[in-house]
Amino acid sequence: MGADLNFWAAAAPLIFASGPDTDALVALLALPAGGRVLEHVGGLGRHALDLASKGFAVTVRGEAGLEQARAAFEAAGLEAQVEHGDPRRSGPGPGYDAVIGLQAALGTYEENVDDLVMLMAAHKDLKPGGALLLRLRPRGVVPEGVMEQDYLARGELDLLEERCLPAGSDVQGIRWVLHTGDRRFQAERQVRLFEWYELHGLLSRAGFADVRFFLDLAGTAYHEGAPRMVALARRGM
Numbered sequence: 001m002g003a004d005l006n007f008w009a010a011a012a013p014l015i016f017a018s019g020p021d022t023d024a025l026v027a028l029l030a031l032p033a034g035g036r037v038l039e040h041v042g043g044l045g046r047h048a049l050d051l052a053s054k055g056f057a058v059t060v061r062g063e064a065g066l067e068q069a070r071a072a073f074e075a076a077g078l079e080a081q082v083e084h085g086d087p088r089r090s091g092p093g094p095g096y097d098a099v100i101g102l103q104a105a106l107g108t109y110e111e112n113v114d115d116l117v118m119l120m121a122a123h124k125d126l127k128p129g130g131a132l133l134l135r136l137r138p139r140g141v142v143p144e145g146v147m148e149q150d151y152l153a154r155g156e157l158d159l160l161e162e163r164c165l166p167a168g169s170d171v172q173g174i175r176w177v178l179h180t181g182d183r184r185f186q187a188e189r190q191v192r193l194f195e196w197y198e199l200h201g202l203l204s205r206a207g208f209a210d211v212r213f214f215l216d217l218a219g220t221a222y223h224e225g226a227p228r229m230v231a232l233a234r235r236g237m
Contacts, residue, residue, distance in 0.1 A: 035097035095127030107192035119206035139193035209236035
């Protein structure tokens with residue numbers, strides 16, 4: 001994914017500083033008390049961290065940022081299973097009540113078929129009736145050929161995110177540039193963007209029986225042209 005491992009260590013204070021909206025997440029997923037949740041790491045497990053503080057049994061799985069996730073759990077005095085693993089491979093089980101990928105790897109692979117393989121693995125990770133949740137930016141709302149930028153600062157940390165979708169492409173390039181003191185870190189990623197109906201098709205092919213789309217974690221009805229979409233898909237009983 002083109003990320004310097006040192007980037008995750010340097011960016012961790014910024015990432016964990018942004019409060020996750022886990023109460024809405026729990027309600028939308030209809031998670032049972034003490035339920036088991038798997039988060040595919042994209043934000044160092046910050047949602048898993050908050051879920052663990054609320055009594056859920058959490059697992060963090062990913063290929064980068066795991067040391068920072070482990071350190072955050074230890075600092076908070078919380079327990080979590082931290083696994084190094086490819087999101088395209090399901091775990092050993094038993095099944096999870098929910099798999100969340102709020103900043104998941106979907107769309108980051110060179111081959112389109114890997115997106116389907118990843119969703120099939122998530123389906124296998126879930127227990128019957130369990131739910132997969134993804135939060136994405138729809139392709140139709142991303143301007144082609146326009147450089148978009150976001151800036152975030154906290155103390156000595158300054159993070160610039162740049163995004164550009166080339167004309168006629170469905171693959172957006174993202175670059176993060178982080179400054180902390182006199183040090184500079186950079187990470188890059190290519191992300192394939194989807195329309196809601198394309199994602200619906202992938203989730204159905206992966207075996208999910210019930211697929212719904214929302215505007216946000218509060219469950220607001222989705223409409224075309226919305227800046228974000230939340231996909232909630234359940235494994236059949």
